[in-house]
Amino acid sequence: MSPAAPATPILDRIQPPPEAKAPQERNRDWAYIAVHVAFFIVILPLLPVFFFIALFTLVVVVPLHEVGHVVAGLLTGFSFRGITVGCFRLVRTLLGWRLTVRLKYLSRGHAHMVAARPALSDWRYGLMIAGGPLATFLLPVVAFLVPLPEHGEWVRWFVVICAAASVAQCLLPYSRVGDDGYCLLLLLRGGEEWERWKVSLMAETAPAGELDKDARARAAALSSGRAVDRLDANLLAHRAAIARGDLSEAATFLETALSLSGQVDGPLRSAVFLKAAYFKARLRRDAATARAWMTDAVPAKGVEQWQIDSTQATVLLAEGHPSEAAAKASAALESYRRETLFSPAAERSLAFFHGILDETRQVR
Numbered sequence: 001m002s003p004a005a006p007a008t009p010i011l012d013r014i015q016p017p018p019e020a021k022a023p024q025e026r027n028r029d030w031a032y033i034a035v036h037v038a039f040f041i042v043i044l045p046l047l048p049v050f051f052f053i054a055l056f057t058l059v060v061v062v063p064l065h066e067v068g069h070v071v072a073g074l075l076t077g078f079s080f081r082g083i084t085v086g087c088f089r090l091v092r093t094l095l096g097w098r099l100t101v102r103l104k105y106l107s108r109g110h111a112h113m114v115a116a117r118p119a120l121s122d123w124r125y126g127l128m129i130a131g132g133p134l135a136t137f138l139l140p141v142v143a144f145l146v147p148l149p150e151h152g153e154w155v156r157w158f159v160v161i162c163a164a165a166s167v168a169q170c171l172l173p174y175s176r177v178g179d180d181g182y183c184l185l186l187l188l189r190g191g192e193e194w195e196r197w198k199v200s201l202m203a204e205t206a207p208a209g210e211l212d213k214d215a216r217a218r219a220a221a222l223s224s225g226r227a228v229d230r231l232d233a234n235l236l237a238h239r240a241a242i243a244r245g246d247l248s249e250a251a252t253f254l255e256t257a258l259s260l261s262g263q264v265d266g267p268l269r270s271a272v273f274l275k276a277a278y279f280k281a282r283l284r285r286d287a288a289t290a291r292a293w294m295t296d297a298v299p300a301k302g303v304e305q306w307q308i309d310s311t312q313a314t315v316l317l318a319e320g321h322p323s324e325a326a327a328k329a330s331a332a333l334e335s336y337r338r339e340t341l342f343s344p345a346a347e348r349s350l351a352f353f354h355g356i357l358d359e360t361r362q363v364r
Contacts, residue, residue, distance in 0.1 A: 018258075088100075092341065
């Protein structure tokens with residue numbers, strides 16, 4: 001009788017992980033690109049006018065839009081964690097309120113809102129999402145209500161054009177998670193993808209076991225659909241199994257996520273490999289396999305530095321290098337406290353870093 005095949009051949013490195021998909025096979029958001037290319041072609045002869053439109057949009061329209069999300073969110077049961085307008089980002093981290101400037105995100109706007117309590121009804125999410133476009137709609141209304149001299153009529157239409165462009169940009173349902181139009185489309189469709197998007201907000205405030213109780217069912221239900229959705233569901237179930245202390249089931253969900261890693265983009269693929277390295281190093285004490293996963297994961301562009309450092313700490317600890325592990329764990333803890341939005345879930349996660357540091361002291 002032949003021996004049974006291992007339950008997790010990819011995780012155990014018996015079978016190689018799927019090859020990363022080639023860049024030309026990646027799904028590009030052609031609608032998003034086409035709209036912006038057409039827009040720039042139209043405004044090319046009007047660059048001076050465009051400059052003032054862009055300046056007005058960045059200084060007035062984007063802040064008003066994000067404040068609309070914040071006000072609607074506060075009125076419907078969400079908590080305010082920060083706001084991003086252009087290159088300025090003000091957020092509440094575990095170290096308190098922090099203002100940063102990131103020039104590469106010059107045109108970005110984002111309201112950092114999380115569900116104040118789990119199981120908020122869908123209409124509350126819908127109003128929070130729609131709050132931004134609704135606030136932007138106020139601009140043309142105000143422009144037509146405010147009396148202007150006859151030669152100032154152009155100001156009204158200037159404001160209308162800026163507001164209309166902003167509303168169109170955020171409401172057109174591109175396949176881009178996070179855009180208002182796409183999120184509202186998810187809400188109208190309902191289903192698993194909408195539930196997954198809600199989980200990303202609820203996970204900040206829900207009690208540790210609140211979201212984990214149906215993680216296995218969620219992973220099983222996503223047997224078809226987008227690879228990224230199935231991978232995320234299995235990672236959620238993997239985390240839930242670890243919280244329950246069921247390492248066998250955790251390994252099974254992680255194996256499924258690894259089997260899907262060839263169908264997702266680089267940052268998510270690297271993040272899954274880091275999960276595998278951590279699992280093998282911290283929970284299985286398999287230093288050689290953990291190091292192999294760590295090597296495959298790095299460089300991990302698009303992955304938070306604290307995730308890389310904390311995983312490296314667990315691998316170094318499994319390899320018998322407590323001093324180097326302590327240095328990496330300390331760097332990861334500082335980065336996590338500085339960059340992560342404040343939430344009960346984030347505060348609970350601090351125990352993870354302190355656990356690694358305590359273990360390095362015991363080994364030394």
